[in-house]
Amino acid sequence: xxxxxxxxxxxxxxxxxxxxxxxxxxxxxxxxxxxxxxxxxxxxxxxxxxxxxxxxxxxxxxxxxxxxxxxxxxxxxxxxxxxxxxxxxxxxxxxxxxxxxxxxxxxxxxxxxxxxxxxxxxxxxxxxxxxxxxxxxxxxxxxxxxxxxxxxxxxxxxxxxxxxxxxxxxxxxxxxxxxxxxxxxxxxxxxxxxxxxxxxxxxxxxxxxxxxxxxxxxxxxxxxxxxxxxxxxxxxxxxxxxxxxxxxxxxxxxxxxxxxxxxxxxxxxxxxxxxxxxxxxxxxx
Amino acid sequence: xxxxxxxxxxxxxxxxxxxxxxxxxxxxxxxxxxxxxxxxxxxxxxxxxxxxxxxxxxxxxxxxxxxxxxxxxxxxxxxxxxxxxxxxxxxxxxxxxxxxxxxxxxxxxxxxxxxxxxxxxxxxxxxxxxxxxxxxxxxxxxxxxxxxxxxxxxxxxxxxxxxxxxxxxxxxxxxxxxxxxxxxxxxxxxxxxxxxxxxxxxxxxxxxxxxxxxxxxxxxxxxxxxxxxxxxxxxxxxxxxxxxxxxxxxxxxxxxxxxxxxxxxxxxxxxxxxxxxxxxxxxxx
Numbered sequence: 001x002x003x004x005x006x007x008x009x010x011x012x013x014x015x016x017x018x019x020x021x022x023x024x025x026x027x028x029x030x031x032x033x034x035x036x037x038x039x040x041x042x043x044x045x046x047x048x049x050x051x052x053x054x055x056x057x058x059x060x061x062x063x064x065x066x067x068x069x070x071x072x073x074x075x076x077x078x079x080x081x082x083x084x085x086x087x088x089x090x091x092x093x094x095x096x097x098x099x100x101x102x103x104x105x106x107x108x109x110x111x112x113x114x115x116x117x118x119x120x121x122x123x124x125x126x127x128x129x130x131x132x133x134x135x136x137x138x139x140x141x142x143x144x145x146x147x148x149x150x151x152x153x154x155x156x157x158x159x160x161x162x163x164x165x166x167x168x169x170x171x172x173x174x175x176x177x178x179x180x181x182x183x184x185x186x187x188x189x190x191x192x193x194x195x196x197x198x199x200x201x202x203x204x205x206x207x208x209x210x211x212x213x214x215x216x217x218x219x220x221x222x223x224x225x226x227x228x229x230x231x232x233x234x235x236x237x238x239x240x241x242x243x244x245x246x247x248x249x250x251x252x253x254x255x256x257x258x259x260x261x262x263x264x265x266x267x268x269x270x271x272x273x274x275x276x277x278x279x280x281x282x283x284x285x
Numbered sequence: 286x287x288x289x290x291x292x293x294x295x296x297x298x299x300x301x302x303x304x305x306x307x308x309x310x311x312x313x314x315x316x317x318x319x320x321x322x323x324x325x326x327x328x329x330x331x332x333x334x335x336x337x338x339x340x341x342x343x344x345x346x347x348x349x350x351x352x353x354x355x356x357x358x359x360x361x362x363x364x365x366x367x368x369x370x371x372x373x374x375x376x377x378x379x380x381x382x383x384x385x386x387x388x389x390x391x392x393x394x395x396x397x398x399x400x401x402x403x404x405x406x407x408x409x410x411x412x413x414x415x416x417x418x419x420x421x422x423x424x425x426x427x428x429x430x431x432x433x434x435x436x437x438x439x440x441x442x443x444x445x446x447x448x449x450x451x452x453x454x455x456x457x458x459x460x461x462x463x464x465x466x467x468x469x470x471x472x473x474x475x476x477x478x479x480x481x482x483x484x485x486x487x488x489x490x491x492x493x494x495x496x497x498x499x500x501x502x503x504x505x506x507x508x509x510x511x512x513x514x515x516x517x518x519x520x521x522x523x524x525x526x527x528x529x530x531x532x533x534x535x536x537x538x539x540x541x542x543x544x545x546x547x548x549x550x551x552x553x554x555x556x557x558x559x560x561x562x563x564x565x566x567x568x569x570x
Contacts, residue, residue, distance in 0.1 A: 105445045109389050159389060163390035
C-alpha cells in the first residue's frame with residue numbers, strides 16, 4: 001500500500017494508471033475507521049482493480065460551532081485497517097493542499113440539502129459536495145462507495161454525479177450497527193458510558209416505527225409522534241429532527257405512498273448522532 | 286465529423302476513445318461562430334488528437350432580463366465552419382439534456398466573479414462554471430481553449446480547474462478583432478450600421494489608455510478618466526463599467542505595480558459589448 005499526501009502526485013499517478021485500463025475505486029472517509037468504513041472498503045475492493053481510500057477531515061463541512069478540532073483521528077490505526085483490507089493507495093492530504101489559500105470555487109446543492117441535516121448544519125453539504133468533487137477529479141474513479149448511514153449525503157452525491165455528469169458509478173453500502181443496534185459512527189467515541197447506553201434510543205425508536213408501519217400504520221405524523229414519545233423516555237436525549245421523507249427527493253411526505261426514509265438526528269449530551277430506516281412501500285398491501 | 290446531441294452518448298464515446306490513449310481537446314462555444322471562435326478551434330486542433338467543439342446557448346448564464354431568446358443562432362453555418370476546421374465531434378445538446386428538470390447542483394465562484402461583468406450580470410458566472418464543469422466531465426479533455434475576449438470568464442475557469450483539480454490544461458487564445466478594431470462577438474450582429482460605427486469607441490478608448498500608460502502614466506484613475514472622456518464623445522455609448530484590475534485576482538488596483546487588465550463594458554444602444562486590454566508592468570521602467 002502506498003501512502004500519498006500530495007494531491008497533484010495522486011492525480012498524476014491515477015492518470016498514468018488509467019492509461020493502463022485499470023478500473024479505479026474510491027472510498028472517501030474522514031478516518032478513525034470502524035466496521036462501517038471497512039464494509040465500504042470491502043465493497044469497493046471487490047469491484048475495482050486499484051482501490052483508493054482517502055482520509056481527510058474536511059474542514060469546510062464543519063460549521064464554526066462544530067467539532068472539527070475534536071473530531072477523532074488515529075492515522076496509525078487507519079493505516080493498518082486500510083492495508084489489511086487490500087487498499088492500494090491511501091490518500092491522506094493536508095487541508096492546505098486541498099484548499100489553496102485563495103480558493104473560491106464551491107459546489108452547492110440547492111434542494112436536497114435544505115432539510116434534515118442541512119437545516120441544522122449550515123454549509124455542511126456545500127463542504128461535502130466541494131471536497132467530493134475535488135476527490136473525484138483527483139482519483140477519477142469508475143466507482144465510489146458511500147454509506148447509507150449518511151443517507152442525505154448519499155442522495156446529494158448521487159445528484160451531483162447526475163447533474164455534473166461525473167462518469168462515476170455511486171455504490172450504496174448498508175449502514176453497519178454495533179451488536180446492540182447503535183449505528184456505527186466515529187462520533188460514538190465521544191459518548192460516556194451512560195450516554196452510550198442512552199444512544200440506543202435512536203435505534204429503538206426507529207424499530208418501533210418500523211413495527212407500526214408493518215402493522216399498517218401509514219400516517220407520518222403518527223409514526224413521528226411514536227418516535228418522539230419513545231426518544232423522550234431517555235432524559236439524556238435531545239431531538240434535533242425526526243422526519244419521514246420521500247427517499248428520492250428527501251421532502252417530507254404527508255402520506256406514505258412511496259418508499260420513504262425515516263431520518264433522525266438526536267443529541268446525546270453534547271454528541272449529535274444520526275440514524276435512519278428505510279420503509280419500502282408496497283402498493284398492493 | 287460526427288454530430289452528437291445526447292450528453293450520455295458523447296460521454297460513452299469519449300470514455301472509449303480515452304482508453305485508446307488519444308489526447309482530447311475541447312472548445313466550448315455558444316455557436317454563431319466567427320473568426321474569434323475559429324481561432325480557438327484552430328489552436329485546439331493543433332494540440333490534440335480528438336477535437337470536440339460544443340455549441341450550447343447555456344440558459345443558466347443569462348439573467349431573466351438578458352438576451353437568451355434573441356441570442357443569434359445559425360447551426361448550419363456553424364456546422365460548416367466546424368467541419369472545415371477539422372472538428373471530430375460537434376456536440377450540440379438540448380437544454381433539457383444538459384439540465385434535468387429537478388437539477389440542483391451549481392458550481393459557484395465567490396471572489397473573482399464579484400466585480401466587472403459579475404457585478405452587472407447576476408448569476409452569470411455561476412451558470413458559466415456549472416455548464417463548463419458539465420462539459421469537462423462529459424468530454425474529459427486534456428486541453429480546453431478559452432478566449433481572452435472574455436477575460437474574467439477565463440480567469441474564473443482557470444480558478445475552477447485549479448480549485449476542483451480538473452486534470453485539464455486551459456489554453457488562452459488571444460482576442461480577435463475586425464479589421465477596424467472592434468472585438469469580434471456574436472452580439473455584434475445586434476448592431477445597426479450607426480451603432481456598428483459607434484462601437485469603435487471601446488477599442489479607441491483602450492488604445493488611448495495604452496498609449497498614455499506607455500508614455501509613463503501609471504495612475505488608474507487618470508487612465509480611467511481618459512477612457513471615460515473618450516467614450517463619452519460617442520452619444521450612442523453608455524458605460525456599464527471601466528475597471529483597471531490586477532490580472533490575477535481581478536481586483537481594482539490603486540497604482541499599476543503589476544500586470545493589469547483594463548476591462549470595460551459599454552452599451553451601444555441596447556447591445557452590451559465588452560473589450561479589454563492587457564498592460565504589462567515593467568518594474569525596471
